[in-house]
């Protein structure tokens with residue numbers, strides 16, 4: 289077996305999806321090399337963002353398959369399931385203490401506990417074999433190289449490195465370069481922009497206002513969503529329903545807290561403390577994009593856009609395939625569920641170890657792998673389509689003129705269904 293070259297698996301992107309995939313593949317005994325190519329220069333190069341809740345049917349299952357559930361439990365904040373919804377006059381419309389029930393027994397799934405994104409990422413990073421991640425590799429292109437019917441893929445990075453792979457997974461987020469090899473479609477602006485700010489060591493009034501979990505204040509074209517993170521940090525998203533150019537036309541919103549506060553005229557003074565108490569150096573404005581619905585990936589989803597056979601060894605997962613607004617809190621969960629499913633598909637195609645010593649055998653293996661990847665994609669698409677619609681609907685209700693009324697009704701229905 290050692291004389292047979294291993295299958296070269298290239299994962300582009302070290303987000304939660306790419307890392308989970310690599311971890312599960314490395315747990316198996318498949319005859320393959322698994323490499324991640326990541327644009328960031330190091331694990332600490334960029335702020336990773338706020339808190340996430342892992343859902344029992346997706347994110348938590350993926351952590352279990354990755355044999356990292358016990359590690360996850362060390363950081364999981366079950367009390368973070370609490371949620372409050374207010375209007376701009378500080379009237380409470382919904383208040384649910386977290387957790388919804390007692391935390392599940394050790395090793396069991398349940399609830400929707402929170403974990404900081406950095407903690408989740410560190411657990412996954414620490415679980416990988418040394419040298420799995422190639423930092424500072426910003427993918428520019430993937431092109432198929434076909435020899436005697438055998439597809440290989442040439443990946444070219446901005447640092448001029450080129451690598452050849454047999455299977456390529458685009459886990460490279462909303463603006464995926466891998467995706468552009470297969471379909472031209474791009475995410476579209478959702479109509480909402482966020483300004484992220486961070487409160488460190490919050491005063492007790494702000495701390496009490498936010499509580500142990502999530503606080504959402506909704507009032508038509510303006511919302512504030514505040515989330516408790518670990519280490520006495522509260523992360524706040526000031527959401528503006530505005531044109532895609534609004535943040536560019538108002539650069540001061542990326543620079544000063546008072547400019548952000550001015551967007552919330554007429555709001556109860558106690559709520560504005562969520563802006564005033566923030567670190568003035570923490571401001572990050574961002575436009576929120578989502579994949580169009582129906583989802584354009586996989587291309588078999590759209591008549592007339594079939595994939596070229598030479599691209600059969602490429603697939604996508606997570607935001608690269610189906611980015612959506614954060615209003616359903618599903619993005620990380622879907623990316624990790626995709627990773628767990630894709631890993632099983634790839635492992636299945638590689639067991640028993642195929643004999644890849646000749647072109648004919650490699651073409652046969654390629655067909656087997658292609659079949660496995662397409663089955664994975666249809667499962668991913670079915671799951672993500674439902675959540676993409678849910679997320680779009682939540683955004684409409686949360687930022688509607690009558691907010692928070694319709695959104696609260698929807699949340700109550702979901703919470704009751706969860707029990």
Ligand SMILES: Cc1cc2nc3c(=O)[nH]c(=O)nc-3n(C[C@H](O)[C@H](O)[C@H](O)COP(=O)(O)OP(=O)(O)OC[C@H]3O[C@@H](n4cnc5c(N)ncnc54)[C@H](O)[C@@H]3O)c2cc1C
Nearest residue numbers: 301303304305327426427460461606607614617618619620
């Ligand atoms: C403000 C905000 C709040 C959110 N809140 C939540 C939440 O509460 N719950 C939740 O489940 N989801 C949330 N999401 C969504 C969630 O962040 C994403 O769905 C999730 O991170 C997707 O994981 P991923 O691995 O597919 O992609 P990403 O996390 O985007 O990772 C992609 C990786 O690929 C790398 N990369 C990109 N381009 C290249 C390239 N050309 N070459 C090499 N590497 C590249 C990036 O640097 C990155 O490391 C939120 C999103 C936003 C914007």
